[in-house]
Amino acid sequence: MNILIIGGGGREHALAWAVAASPLITKLYCAPGNAGISQVATCLPIGALDFDQIINACKEHDIDFVIVGPDDPLAEGLVDRLNEERIKAFGPTRAAAQLEASKSFTKELCKVRNIPTAGYGVFDTPNAALAYLSGLNPPFVIKADGLALGKGVIIASTREEAEAAIGEMFAGAFGDAGKKVLIEEFLTGEEASFFALTDGKSILPLASAQDHKRVGEGDVGLNTGGMGAYSPAPIMTEAMTAEVMDRIIRPTVEGMAERGTPYRGVLYAGLMITSEGPKLIEYNARFGDPECQVLMPRLRSDILPALIAVADGVLGSVDLRWLEETALTVVMATEGYPKSYEKGSHIRGIEAAEALEDVTVFHAGTKSENGALLANGGRVLNITALGKSVTEAAETAYKAVDLIDWPEGFCRRDIGWRAIDTGKSKSKK
Numbered sequence: 001m002n003i004l005i006i007g008g009g010g011r012e013h014a015l016a017w018a019v020a021a022s023p024l025i026t027k028l029y030c031a032p033g034n035a036g037i038s039q040v041a042t043c044l045p046i047g048a049l050d051f052d053q054i055i056n057a058c059k060e061h062d063i064d065f066v067i068v069g070p071d072d073p074l075a076e077g078l079v080d081r082l083n084e085e086r087i088k089a090f091g092p093t094r095a096a097a098q099l100e101a102s103k104s105f106t107k108e109l110c111k112v113r114n115i116p117t118a119g120y121g122v123f124d125t126p127n128a129a130l131a132y133l134s135g136l137n138p139p140f141v142i143k144a145d146g147l148a149l150g151k152g153v154i155i156a157s158t159r160e161e162a163e164a165a166i167g168e169m170f171a172g173a174f175g176d177a178g179k180k181v182l183i184e185e186f187l188t189g190e191e192a193s194f195f196a197l198t199d200g201k202s203i204l205p206l207a208s209a210q211d212h213k214r215v216g217e218g219d220v221g222l223n224t225g226g227m228g229a230y231s232p233a234p235i236m237t238e239a240m241t242a243e244v245m246d247r248i249i250r251p252t253v254e255g256m257a258e259r260g261t262p263y264r265g266v267l268y269a270g271l272m273i274t275s276e277g278p279k280l281i282e283y284n285a286r287f288g289d290p291e292c293q294v295l296m297p298r299l300r301s302d303i304l305p306a307l308i309a310v311a312d313g314v315l316g317s318v319d320l321r322w323l324e325e326t327a328l329t330v331v332m333a334t335e336g337y338p339k340s341y342e343k344g345s346h347i348r349g350i351e352a353a354e355a356l357e358d359v360t361v362f363h364a365g366t367k368s369e370n371g372a373l374l375a376n377g378g379r380v381l382n383i384t385a386l387g388k389s390v391t392e393a394a395e396t397a398y399k400a401v402d403l404i405d406w407p408e409g410f411c412r413r414d415i416g417w418r419a420i421d422t423g424k425s426k427s428k429k
């Protein structure tokens with residue numbers, strides 16, 4: 001089969017790396033890809049939102065199956081377009097991708113299906129939001145309804161900060177994403193991510209992960225796309241996984257089918273494990289980045305038939321096998337990220353890092369120029385290792401990080417600290 005992966009980040013490198021190993025592959029393409037992806041796939045210089053060019057490329061290269069990595073082409077209907085052209089694709093339709101693209105849509109589904117989540121209000125005007133706020137106590141959780149590059153959530157410790165956030169969102173700080181604003185109850189507990197494939201009816205649980213969203217060690221500072229992750233999440237025991245499946249994932253899949261917008265793709269649930277049990281924080285309609293980089297190395301089975309089965313509606317016949325080991329990834333980013341940063345600095349030492357046993361380096365923002373590897377974005381490398389525990393995987397990953405010669409890059413030195421501190425290590429998925 002000829003396969004095309006859409007996207008060019010660390011998530012897509014991990015997907016391309018996994019899919020490239022499938023015996024089903026004739027030729028693998030990626031649009032636009034990056035320097036790492038070009039080692040396992042032919043990269044096409046087409047942006048993930050350039051739907052016309054993507055359709056042309058599918059025809060030109062006889063593509064049998066398209067795997068969509070990022071959220072924005074899903075939210076804008078790439079899978080619908082591909083389906084209209086009778087090109088098979090992995091990922092939800094635009095209507096189903098609302099689970100990520102509209103927080104109020106997901107909250108409404110939670111209400112209808114009685115899915116545990118934070119209490120909330122949705123507002124169309126600043127006055128209505130401010131009136132609701134006046135009846136609450138801090139901390140306040142303020143969210144733009146739509147996609148905002150992961151930046152549309154403000155946790156405000158004071159009323160002034162919350163009022164300012166509401167003002168900014170309605171004033172257009174996140175464009176149309178802030179036309180509606182949600183105010184949520186503040187949940188406390190431990191966060192975990194849980195991934196499941198579904199074809200709209202059958203559900204195949206994948207695995208859990210924990211990520212580190214803040215730029216600074218100890219989980220402080222600005223929010224980022226994610227500075228590191230590990231899988232499995234120790235808090236997702238078998239019992240917790242079963243509860244999440246029963247109370248959150250299954251009712252979501254049933255609810256989406258019932259409304260006539262069946263969800264086909266990967267469901268990425270952001271969870272808060274509270275003293276009252278697991279609660280849904282949000283859904284994403286795609287694999288996480290960098291969570292995908294710790295899921296793929298743990299897979300013993302070929303992922304490709306599972307992704308095709310999702311598109312074909314026959315997921316019920318698929319089973320996947322996983323390594324018991326922990327995978328951990330450390331993100332290396334360009335100095336300055338998540339604020340402004342320079343592109344074009346030289347990176348060396350990837351071969352030495354990958355020569356270590358159990359280490360894989362997934363590229364995010366990289367490009368190669370005249371044989372040199374250059375940084376081409378904020379998040380640039382994902383140094384990924386397997387180990388018997390979070391502690392062991394972290395040790396190996398940081399040994400590999402230390403072999404990377406990139407003065408303009410930085411990383412957090414504490415990825416996995418919660419799991420390492422507690423010493424918890426028992427969970428299956």
Ligand code: AMP
Nearest residue numbers: 118141150153184185186187270281282
């Ligand atoms: P989201 O983009 O919705 O995942 O939110 C980003 C982060 O904000 C989450 O990973 C949580 O750490 C935090 N967060 C979001 N909603 C809540 C909530 N209701 N209570 C506490 N923390 C939250």
Ligand code: GLY
Nearest residue numbers: 225226288289290
């Ligand atoms: N790592 C967070 C995300 O992919 O949304």
